Structures are given as structure tokens and as C-alpha cells.
Amino acid sequence: MIGIKSYGAYLPKYLLPRKLIGKAWDFPVVPGTKAIAQADEDSLTMAVEAGIDCLHGIDPKSIDGLYYATTTQVYTEKDTSSFIAAVLDMRDDIVTADFTDSLKSGTTAVARAVDTIKANENISSILVLAADSREPEPATMWEYGFSDAAAALLISDDENIPISIEDTFSVSANITGPWKRREKDQFIRTFEVKMDARFYFESVLKVINSILEKNNLKPADIQHAAYYYNNPKMHTGISKRVGFERGAAQNGLFFQIGDVGTPMPLMLLISALRRPDEDANVLMVGYGNGADAILMKVRDRKAVRQLGKTRLGVNGYQKSMKQLKNYNVYLENRELLEKDRYTRKSSAVTMWRDSDSVLRNYGLKCKNCGAIQYPVIHRSCYVCQADDQLEKIKLSFKGELFTFTLDHLVGGTYLDTPVPRCVIDLEGGGRVLMNMTEIEKPEENVEIGMPVELTFRKEHEGADFINYYWKCRPVRGRPD
Amino acid sequence: MVRKGIKDKVAIIGCDATKYGERWDKNxxxxxxxxxxxxxxxxxxxxxxxxxxxxxxxxxxxxxxxxxxxxxxxxxxxxxxxxxxxxxxxxxxxxxxxxxxxxxxxxxxxxxxxxxxxDEGSSGLPGFKIFGHPVFPTPSAPAMFSMAATRCFHEFGWTREDLARVAVKNHSNGVHHPKAHFRSEITIEQALRAPMIADPLGRFDCCAKA
Incomplete structure (x- = not known):
């Protein structure tokens, strides 16, 4: 039976209170907060985080594919799914594809993953990742909505699947907005938001009514509905016009996290799955130039709840979020302020050759004495000096600080100056030098022995190429 | 292999050094x-x-x-x-x-x-943009050494004041040397109050650019 075997999510550390936006531009104040990625994050790094959360306790080499959905591609030529598959240490005989250009691409990727598994005997599981980091134009109402996050669903054909996928249905619609031209627009544009709302209701109502009818279900038969929306009026509007039971429509994300775009329906689903009803019918709907509906059924409520306990998910990450005190930090993080930025050189050759360390977090273990060292460039053991006795070993994503300095001289943005340069002893061995991110007042809060987690980030964009690497962060609670 | 060494085989017959300082007028x-x-x-x-x-x-x-x-x-x-x-x-x-x-x-x-x-135009020691691994972090030179200080403080109980004594002694020596970059005494308090370069190394714990 094909269904959801695991899920994961990622929310960046910081929340921007909407009242700071209102204050910055003398706008009418809108309540709530929205999630804001840091300067060293983009949709790709957030998708990696959601993938790590989803694959907790699951061997990445056992998965047969990776589909990635976003409207905020970091490259327009060079796909992201194959890059993330490498970072997550998946096999290379897998299917990878990017689904992009529409906010419904997250649900489209889920539906196509189901089709791919059905159609191929040798493909039984696909990791679907959705992430977005959309840029609202400052001093527009878009700024209250757009936010940053990622979600992951592991779609698998398994005998004991916790949530089965019963059916999928899609509609297509040629809408006039919003849009963003490939090179000429820095920000998303639209003609008329009322017209956009009309398109939304048309497609979402049509896809929900169609899939219910096709499966002989009434709106009251749906216990949990996770559908995309970008303002609270749309949320209640859909619920009323479809006729869902009270409490069926999964809510709560917009006020706290904002309009996260492509991963929105997946995140609402993940929130709903924390406390699912027994044998619940679950509906997930994505919207954008049409809509997708995915009809699911809870098959093993205990197993679903267990997933919630062993993953950070939406809720786990929400717990460790912090509010920014300053709107300017947000502008600087998004590089919307002109500033002299520190750049380094890039090397395609090194990036490719050292990808076992740079991307997959491998080190070397000495067959002679057991010592572990990093990165995967050494030929001799640093403890027993034996030559050519080293074999590759996967290193842990957790560790504690052996020593550090706070560097005032090189690099850094508002939130990470001085830059904490950290020597980390990883759990199980391996001593690595990495920068720390998400640390406020490092003078007071960085200390030897503090536990840290590794997080995948942008290191620099020298030579107009994005160099990604691991950093460490104070623990956000990634499970053991 | 017999190690013979170079003892008594070589002598220094003359030496000199320029004055230390910013020397903008000289290349x-x-x-x-x-x-x-x-x-x-x-x-x-x-x-x-x-x-x-x-x-x-x-x-x-x-x-x-x-x-x-x-x-x-x-x-x-x-x-x-x-x-x-x-x-x-x-x-x-x-x-x-x-x-x-x-x-x-x-x-x-x-x-x-x-x-x-x-003459190169950067602040601090130049070069971190152009040498080293292109992806792994590139701490500044003071940052590399200060990581050892952080750990030593932790293991041996040394403090910033211990480092300050070195700076005070060095400045004191400079007073008497006509070619020294800085020719004034400093106090331990001054050394401790100096701006941070790379914690725990402050300005008096690091070489001035000369």
C-alpha cells in the first residue's frame, strides 16, 4: 500500500513580528509573526534540514528517489534534487526531479511520487521535499505574508504504512497572477488581489469537490483538511463553502509562521498528524495555477503519533523559534541593503572532489588504531602515523565545543558578528572546524562543552557560485 | 645517518633592521x-x-x-x-x-x-579570500591562535590577565628600543580594556600591522 511512511519539517530560528513591519512603514498593524530564514539559508538548505528530520532512523541509501518542490530555485539551470540527494547521502541510482514555478508544486510532487512508485517495480519509495523562501517587496502588504520553511514526506509502498494515500486529483487553471518574470522581476507582482482570490476559490473548491465525489465521500467524512491559504479569510471561506465539519480544517500556521508557499499544505498536514483521529480521512490540497488534492487515510494511529515523537516536525521547530527585535536585521539578512560583502574564491574541482566531507559529512577512521579524523583528504593517521589505513566513516550531526574564538575580523552579518569559529568534537569521534550560526550575544552564550547540532548552510558565494557547507548551531532539539 | 650540525661553522658578521611602523612613504x-x-x-x-x-x-x-x-x-x-x-x-x-x-x-x-x-589595502592580515580551501571556514590569523588560548584557559586556568602581562612587558621593552613600533608603557588594565580582535585575544595580544 502506497502512503506516507515518515515526515519532517524545518522552520528557521527567527520570527519577524508583523508589528515591526507595520512600524517600519507606518502600515496598519496585522497580528502575529512570520518565519524568517537567516542570511546563510535558502530554500535548498531548508529542504536539507526537513530531509534530515524526515529520515531520522531511516537509512537514506534505502530510498529510491527524491522530488524537490519550490518556487524559489537557487539556480534556474542546475537542479536541486540531485544536490540534496548527495547531501542526504542517498544512492546515485535513484530518480530525482525538481517541481517548480507554481505554489502547488509540493502537492504535485507528492502526486507524481505516487504515480512513479505505482509505475515502476524497482522504485518503492521517494522522498518529497518542499521548501520556499519567497521575497516580498518591502513596504507592500506581501511583506506581512511571505515566510520561509520546508517540509518533507517520505512516500513509500509498504505493508505497514501509517497513512495510506487513497487517491489524487488535479485541476489546471491559467490564471493572470501573481507572477514573477525570470530575470526582470526581483519581487512577485500581481494585477488585482481580488481576482487572485477568485482564481483560488475556483480551483480549490473544484479539486476538493471532485476528489470527494470520485471517492463517494461527503465533506463531513473528512476529519483533517490541510489546504493552502494565504490569508485567514480564504481559510474560513473554503471550510464554509465546502462544508467541512468544525475543526476539520487545520489552522494556526498563518498567524505564527506566515505564508510559507510551496510547503504550506505539507506543513498543515504534518501539524494535523500530531493528533490524528482513528481511521481518519485526511485531505491535502495545494494551490497555484490550478490545484492538487491528495486523499489519505490514517491506517495506524499509534505509528503516526510515534512519528511525531521522534521528529522535530513543525511543532518541534516552532518551540525553539525566537522573535527578532529589529526590522533592519531582516533587511540585512535578505541582502536588501547595499553593503560591502566578504567574498572568497570558489573551486568547482574542490567542491566536487571533497563532496564526501563538504556535503555528506564523512571523515576517516584508522584501521590500525581506530582514530577518526576529518576531512576526507588525509592519507596517514594523525595518531599512529600509519599510511593508507584510513577508511571513510559517516560522522555524527551532533557534538560539543572543544574550543572556539569569536572572530571580529573576517565575515559575519548582524546576527553572527563576531563570527564564532568552533572546533567541535562530534559524537562518536571526529574533530571539525565549523562556524556557528543562530547564536545571539556570542560573548555570553558560547562556551566550551556546549552541545551543538550541525546544520547545512550557505558558506559563501565567491565567483558567483553558491558554496554550501555545514555550520553548527545551539541545540534545537533534533532527536537522538 | 650521522648528524653533524652547523655549530661553529657559521657566524653572523653584521645585521640591521628598519624601523617598525606604518611607513606609508616607503615601499x-x-x-x-x-x-x-x-x-x-x-x-x-x-x-x-x-x-x-x-x-x-x-x-x-x-x-x-x-x-x-x-x-x-x-x-x-x-x-x-x-x-x-x-x-x-x-x-x-x-x-x-x-x-x-x-x-x-x-x-x-x-x-x-x-x-x-x-600596501595591500585590507584590514587585518590579507589573503583569506585567495588561499586555503574554498569551502572550509577561513578564520583570521588571530582567530586561529585564539582557539588555542580559549582551550588553555579552560584546561589550565589561565586568564586574559596572564596574556596582558606579556603585552605590558613587550611595550616596556619597546620604550627603550629606537626602532620599536610603539614606544610607550601600557598597564594591565589598558591591555584588558582593549577592543577584542578574536576572543579572548584583544588588540594588545595581537601584532600590529607594520
């Missing part, structure tokens, strides 16, 4: 010329008496080869070797010059070192 050639002339005078010889030169230079913008020496001293085709070994580049020029004399290959050689950091 690397001026500094090298000034130091070399001083050393020749100190030894009572001329440049015609030397057989070869070793020069320690680290940064490419100071000079990429031994020709930096030839360009200014006009030695007329004598062999010049550049050594590059991070902050020990000058030390290594001296060491290899000694070996050359001890081996009997040459009678009189000059070992020198030159760097013109101020």
Missing part, C-alpha cells in the same frame, strides 16, 4: 635597501662581497620570487632564493642561508626578509 624595495645597506655597513663589507641571498617573503604582493632583492640591490646576477613558510618565512631564509655557508658552497651570504602589509 618594500626601500625597506629592503635600508636594511641591507645597514647590515653591509655593520659588517664593514659591500654588496660585492656577498655570494648569494636568501629572502623570506610570504605575501605575493610584496614579491613572488628572489627577483625582489635583485630589483633593488642590483647584485649583477647572484643567486637569490625566496623562502615562504607562513610567519616563519624570514626564519627559514636565515636557516637556509646558514646551511649554504656551512656546506662550503658559499663564503658570505645575506639572509633577509621583507613584507609590506600596509
Amino acid at each position: 618594500q624595495y626601500d625597506l629592503l635597501f635600508e636594511a641591507a645597506q645597514g647590515a653591509f655597513g655593520d659588517a664593514g663589507i659591500t654588496k660585492d662581497d656577498i655570494d648569494a641571498v636568501w629572502v623570506g617573503i610570504f605575501y605575493y604582493f610584496t614579491g613572488l620570487s628572489g627577483s625582489t632583492v635583485e630589483d633593488i640591490l642590483k647584485l649583477g646576477g647572484k643567486p637569490v632564493t625566496r623562502t615562504e613558510n607562513y610567519c616563519a618565512s624570514g626564519m627559514d631564509a636565515f636557516r637556509n642561508a646558514c646551511f649554504a655557508v656551512a656546506s662550503g658552497a658559499y663564503d658570505v651570504v645575506m639572509a633577509c626578509g621583507v613584507e609590506k602589509l600596509m
Whole structure:
């Protein structure tokens, strides 16, 4: 039976209170907060985080594919799914594809993953990742909505699947907005938001009514509905016009996290799955130039709840979020302020050759004495000096600080100056030098022995190429 | 292998150094010329008496080869070797010059070192944009050493005050040396109050750029 075997999510550390936006531009104040990625994050790094959360306790080499959905591609030529598959240490005989250009691409990727598994005997599981980091134009109402996050669903054909996928249905619609031209627009544009709302209701109502009818279900038969929306009026509007039971429509994300775009329906689903009803019918709907509906059924409520306990998910990450005190930090993080930025050189050759360390977090273990060292460039053991006795070993994503300095001289943005340069002893061995991110007042809060987690980030964009690497962060609670 | 060493085989017959400081009006050639002339005078010889030169230079913008020496001293085709070994580049020029004399290959050689950091235009030590691994973090030079200090403080109970005593002693020595960059006393309190460069190393714990 094909269904959801695991899920994961990622929310960046910081929340921007909407009242700071209102204050910055003398706008009418809108309540709530929205999630804001840091300067060293983009949709790709957030998708990696959601993938790590989803694959907790699951061997990445056992998965047969990776589909990635976003409207905020970091490259327009060079796909992201194959890059993330490498970072997550998946096999290379897998299917990878990017689904992009529409906010419904997250649900489209889920539906196509189901089709791919059905159609191929040798493909039984696909990791679907959705992430977005959309840029609202400052001093527009878009700024209250757009936010940053990622979600992951592991779609698998398994005998004991916790949530089965019963059916999928899609509609297509040629809408006039919003849009963003490939090179000429820095920000998303639209003609008329009322017209956009009309398109939304048309497609979402049509896809929900169609899939219910096709499966002989009434709106009251749906216990949990996770559908995309970008303002609270749309949320209640859909619920009323479809006729869902009270409490069926999964809510709560917009006020706290904002309009996260492509991963929105997946995140609402993940929130709903924390406390699912027994044998619940679950509906997930994505919207954008049409809509997708995915009809699911809870098959093993205990197993679903267990997933919630062993993953950070939406809720786990929400717990460790912090509010920014300053709107300017947000502008600087998004590089919307002109500033002299520190750049380094890039090397395609090194990036490719050292990808076992740079991307997959491998080190070397000495067959002679057991010592572990990093990165995967050494030929001799640093403890027993034996030559050519080293074999590759996967290193842990957790560790504690052996020593550090706070560097005032090189690099850094508002939130990470001085830059904490950290020597980390990883759990199980391996001593690595990495920068720390998400640390406020490092003078007071960085200390030897503090536990840290590794997080995948942008290191620099020298030579107009994005160099990604691991950093460490104070623990956000990634499970053991 | 029998290690013979170079004891009693080589002597320093003259030396000199330029004044330390920001020296905006001088380039690397001026500094090298000034130091070399001083050393020749100190030894009572001329440049015609030397057989070869070793020069320690680290940064490419100071000079990429031994020709930096030839360009200014006009030695007329004598062999010049550049050594590059991070902050020990000058030390290594001296060491290899000694070996050359001890081996009997040459009678009189000059070992020198030159760097013109101020001319490159960056703050702090330059170069982190262009050397090292392109992805792994590139701490500044003070940051690299300060990580050892952090750990030593933790393991041995040393403090910033212990480091401050070194800076106070160094400044005190500088007062008496006409070529010192800084020629004033500082107090432990001043050293402790200095701005941070890379925690726990403050401004007086790090070399000034000269």
C-alpha cells in the first residue's frame, strides 16, 4: 500500500513580528509573526534540514528517489534534487526531479511520487521535499505574508504504512497572477488581489469537490483538511463553502509562521498528524495555477503519533523559534541593503572532489588504531602515523565545543558578528572546524562543552557560485 | 645517518633592521635597501662581497620570487632564493642561508626578509579570500591562535590577565628600543580594556600591522 511512511519539517530560528513591519512603514498593524530564514539559508538548505528530520532512523541509501518542490530555485539551470540527494547521502541510482514555478508544486510532487512508485517495480519509495523562501517587496502588504520553511514526506509502498494515500486529483487553471518574470522581476507582482482570490476559490473548491465525489465521500467524512491559504479569510471561506465539519480544517500556521508557499499544505498536514483521529480521512490540497488534492487515510494511529515523537516536525521547530527585535536585521539578512560583502574564491574541482566531507559529512577512521579524523583528504593517521589505513566513516550531526574564538575580523552579518569559529568534537569521534550560526550575544552564550547540532548552510558565494557547507548551531532539539 | 650540525661553522658578521611602523612613504624595495645597506655597513663589507641571498617573503604582493632583492640591490646576477613558510618565512631564509655557508658552497651570504602589509589595502592580515580551501571556514590569523588560548584557559586556568602581562612587558621593552613600533608603557588594565580582535585575544595580544 502506497502512503506516507515518515515526515519532517524545518522552520528557521527567527520570527519577524508583523508589528515591526507595520512600524517600519507606518502600515496598519496585522497580528502575529512570520518565519524568517537567516542570511546563510535558502530554500535548498531548508529542504536539507526537513530531509534530515524526515529520515531520522531511516537509512537514506534505502530510498529510491527524491522530488524537490519550490518556487524559489537557487539556480534556474542546475537542479536541486540531485544536490540534496548527495547531501542526504542517498544512492546515485535513484530518480530525482525538481517541481517548480507554481505554489502547488509540493502537492504535485507528492502526486507524481505516487504515480512513479505505482509505475515502476524497482522504485518503492521517494522522498518529497518542499521548501520556499519567497521575497516580498518591502513596504507592500506581501511583506506581512511571505515566510520561509520546508517540509518533507517520505512516500513509500509498504505493508505497514501509517497513512495510506487513497487517491489524487488535479485541476489546471491559467490564471493572470501573481507572477514573477525570470530575470526582470526581483519581487512577485500581481494585477488585482481580488481576482487572485477568485482564481483560488475556483480551483480549490473544484479539486476538493471532485476528489470527494470520485471517492463517494461527503465533506463531513473528512476529519483533517490541510489546504493552502494565504490569508485567514480564504481559510474560513473554503471550510464554509465546502462544508467541512468544525475543526476539520487545520489552522494556526498563518498567524505564527506566515505564508510559507510551496510547503504550506505539507506543513498543515504534518501539524494535523500530531493528533490524528482513528481511521481518519485526511485531505491535502495545494494551490497555484490550478490545484492538487491528495486523499489519505490514517491506517495506524499509534505509528503516526510515534512519528511525531521522534521528529522535530513543525511543532518541534516552532518551540525553539525566537522573535527578532529589529526590522533592519531582516533587511540585512535578505541582502536588501547595499553593503560591502566578504567574498572568497570558489573551486568547482574542490567542491566536487571533497563532496564526501563538504556535503555528506564523512571523515576517516584508522584501521590500525581506530582514530577518526576529518576531512576526507588525509592519507596517514594523525595518531599512529600509519599510511593508507584510513577508511571513510559517516560522522555524527551532533557534538560539543572543544574550543572556539569569536572572530571580529573576517565575515559575519548582524546576527553572527563576531563570527564564532568552533572546533567541535562530534559524537562518536571526529574533530571539525565549523562556524556557528543562530547564536545571539556570542560573548555570553558560547562556551566550551556546549552541545551543538550541525546544520547545512550557505558558506559563501565567491565567483558567483553558491558554496554550501555545514555550520553548527545551539541545540534545537533534533532527536537522538 | 650521522648528524653533524652547523655549530661553529657559521657566524653572523653584521645585521640591521628598519624601523617598525606604518611607513606609508616607503615601499618594500626601500625597506629592503635600508636594511641591507645597514647590515653591509655593520659588517664593514659591500654588496660585492656577498655570494648569494636568501629572502623570506610570504605575501605575493610584496614579491613572488628572489627577483625582489635583485630589483633593488642590483647584485649583477647572484643567486637569490625566496623562502615562504607562513610567519616563519624570514626564519627559514636565515636557516637556509646558514646551511649554504656551512656546506662550503658559499663564503658570505645575506639572509633577509621583507613584507609590506600596509600596501595591500585590507584590514587585518590579507589573503583569506585567495588561499586555503574554498569551502572550509577561513578564520583570521588571530582567530586561529585564539582557539588555542580559549582551550588553555579552560584546561589550565589561565586568564586574559596572564596574556596582558606579556603585552605590558613587550611595550616596556619597546620604550627603550629606537626602532620599536610603539614606544610607550601600557598597564594591565589598558591591555584588558582593549577592543577584542578574536576572543579572548584583544588588540594588545595581537601584532600590529607594520
